[in-house]
Amino acid sequence: MLGISSFATVAVRAAEAAPKTAEVASAQQAAPETEKAEEEHHGLPQNAPVLGGKYLQVTSSMVWTWIIALGIIIFARYATRQIKEVPEGAQNFWEWLVESLRDFLESIIGRELVKKTFWFFATLFIFILFANWAGLIPGVGTIGWGIPDAQGGLHHISKPLFRGVNADLNMTLGMSLLFFVLWIIWAFQANGFGGMIMHIFGPKGEMKSFWGKAGMVVIFAIVGVLELISIAFRPVSLSFRLYGNIFAGENILESMSNIVPGLSWLIPVPFYFMELLVGIAQALVFMLLTAVFTMLICQHEEDHH
Amino acid sequence: MTFLLPLAAEGGIIENLQKSAQETAEVFGVNAWALFSQIISFSIVAFLLHKLAYKPILNVLEERRKKIAEGLANAEKIKVQLAESEARVQEILTKANVDAQRLIDEARASAQVVADRRTQQAIAEAEQIIAKAREATGIEREKIMAELKREVGRLVIDTTSRVTGKVLTQADQKRINEEASREVAA
Numbered sequence: 001m002l003g004i005s006s007f008a009t010v011a012v013r014a015a016e017a018a019p020k021t022a023e024v025a026s027a028q029q030a031a032p033e034t035e036k037a038e039e040e041h042h043g044l045p046q047n048a049p050v051l052g053g054k055y056l057q058v059t060s061s062m063v064w065t066w067i068i069a070l071g072i073i074i075f076a077r078y079a080t081r082q083i084k085e086v087p088e089g090a091q092n093f094w095e096w097l098v099e100s101l102r103d104f105l106e107s108i109i110g111r112e113l114v115k116k117t118f119w120f121f122a123t124l125f126i127f128i129l130f131a132n133w134a135g136l137i138p139g140v141g142t143i144g145w146g147i148p149d150a151q152g153g154l155h156h157i158s159k160p161l162f163r164g165v166n167a168d169l170n171m172t173l174g175m176s177l178l179f180f181v182l183w184i185i186w187a188f189q190a191n192g193f194g195g196m197i198m199h200i201f202g203p204k205g206e207m208k209s210f211w212g213k214a215g216m217v218v219i220f221a222i223v224g225v226l227e228l229i230s231i232a233f234r235p236v237s238l239s240f241r242l243y244g245n246i247f248a249g250e251n252i253l254e255s256m257s258n259i260v261p262g263l264s265w266l267i268p269v270p271f272y273f274m275e276l277l278v279g280i281a282q283a284l285v286f287m288l289l290t291a292v293f294t295m296l297i298c299q300h301e302e303d304h305h
Numbered sequence: 306m307t308f309l310l311p312l313a314a315e316g317g318i319i320e321n322l323q324k325s326a327q328e329t330a331e332v333f334g335v336n337a338w339a340l341f342s343q344i345i346s347f348s349i350v351a352f353l354l355h356k357l358a359y360k361p362i363l364n365v366l367e368e369r370r371k372k373i374a375e376g377l378a379n380a381e382k383i384k385v386q387l388a389e390s391e392a393r394v395q396e397i398l399t400k401a402n403v404d405a406q407r408l409i410d411e412a413r414a415s416a417q418v419v420a421d422r423r424t425q426q427a428i429a430e431a432e433q434i435i436a437k438a439r440e441a442t443g444i445e446r447e448k449i450m451a452e453l454k455r456e457v458g459r460l461v462i463d464t465t466s467r468v469t470g471k472v473l474t475q476a477d478q479k480r481i482n483e484e485a486s487r488e489v490a491a
Contacts, residue, residue, distance in 0.1 A: 045334075046332055046333050046334065047332075047333055047334020047335075048334060048339075050339065053342070055338050056338065056341070056342045056345065057338050057339045057342045058342070059339060059342070059343075061343075062342065062343065062346050065343075065346055065347070065350065066346070066350075069350040069353065069354065072354060072358055073353055073354065073357045073358055076354075076357060076358030076359075076361070076362070077357060077358075079362075080361040080362055080365070083361070083365050094362055095362055095365065095366070098359055098362045098363065098366070099362075099366055102363075102366070118359070118363070119351065119354075119355035119359060120351060122354075122355075122359055123350070123351040123354050123355065126354070126358075127347075127350060127351075127354065168334075168343070169333040169334065169335050170334065170335055170336075170339040170340050170342075170343045171343045171347070173335060173340060173343075174340055174343035174344040174346075174347050175343075175347055177340070177344060178344055178347060178348060178351075243333075
């Protein structure tokens with residue numbers, strides 16, 4: 001049944017009005033979903049439902065991704081449609097955002113690296129930020145398909161049409177892996193193959209004696225292996241941190257809405273503000289960590305001093 | 306290393322990691338195609354945002370930065386030019402002052418020369434006038450003296466002829482006349 005469930009308090013009885021296709025879809029999924037319904041009654045599903053596509057799958061979070069990206073692009077085009085020397089209105093806001101972000105990144109990773117990488121880090125921050133905030137809009141996660149109860153009421157959406165973008169591990173892992181690939185490219189561009197080996201395994205510091213030098217080589221070889229493991233796990237930590245925070249936030253909002261049925265409009269309000277903060281903090285953390293990882297590998301030894 | 310023993314016992318760390326990863330992926334709905342789709346989707350979004358959202362504003366910021374840099378460079382250039390102009394103006398003013406002073410000095414000198422010349426000329430003219438006046442006075446005096454002599458001579462002759470009662474001869478008249486003239490001249 002296609003319907004709207006606003007945190008399970010505003011259930012729409014639309015069994016008769018639901019489109020036939022949705023009914024068919026529901027019927028096909030009825031058997032497994034009835035079993036799942038019990039365990040999924042509270043809380044969002046951990047994975048984003050696939051809406052279509054056999055190979056290149058379209059998920060509910062992907063639909064929301066495109067809508068958010070489209071929104072950002074339309075706003076940016078509107079802001080830059082008539083560029084003025086003295087900015088005002090939308091242009092002023094967009095300039096402020098982009099310029100502040102660029103200056104902030106410049107102060108951390110340097111001007112040269114920013115020129116090369118700004119497009120990616122800016123996308124990470126702006127997109128993650130707006131995606132996190134857009135996930136709080138009523139309707140995201142609560143409009144979609146679900147299993148009605150015996151009275152025909154819809155209390156839970158098991159297949160939302162829209163889902164918080166970063167509440168999909170495929171999305172956060174996708175971003176992390178893309179960063180990982182770009183990180184490798186930028187690292188090789190900055191250091192070369194030999195430079196990369198030296199960067200990871202090379203001994204740091206000076207030792208005068210032969211045995212001292214030999215000991216340093218062995219120690220830093222072991223440290224290099226640990227460094228490689230650490231690098232390999234970066235996409236995992238990045239993706240799970242973002243996914244965990246956003247998914248947990250959405251669950252908190254749903255739980256708070258259900259805790260007192262008559263006050264579902266009031267109790268989640270403080271948590272909405274908390275989620276606004278979490279949204280910006282997580283966007284900043286993701287961008288900063290990726291930027292710092294890039295800076296650490298692209299910075300040469302003499303730059304440290 | 307004891308914590309690794311359970312993992313090793315069931316077939317090694319790698320296998321256990323794989324199993325753990327598979328289970329996690331199943332729980333969170335991660336699969337290769339969905340992941341690939343999201344990577345493609347995010348790459349397209351990043352590319353479009355870069356082209357359509359950041360680039361125009363970055364171009365504006367770059368242009369503004371260039372303009373500010375140019376403005377600062379121009380301001381510096383103008384400052385240098387202003388200093389040069391001021392120095393030139395000062396130089397011109399100094400030169401003009403020197404020239405003016407020189408002109409004034411020259412004018413003063415030439416005025417002095419002219420004044421001296423005029424004075425000399427005036428003195429000469431005055432002397433000339435005085436000389437002419439003296440000459441005219443002399444001539445007039447001589448003329449008056451001659452007339453006076455003549456009149457005195459006539460009066461002496463007339464008086465003498467009346468006193469003596471005789472008619473004086475031409476020679477007497479001449480002699481008396483000459484004596485009277487001598488007396489008058491003395």
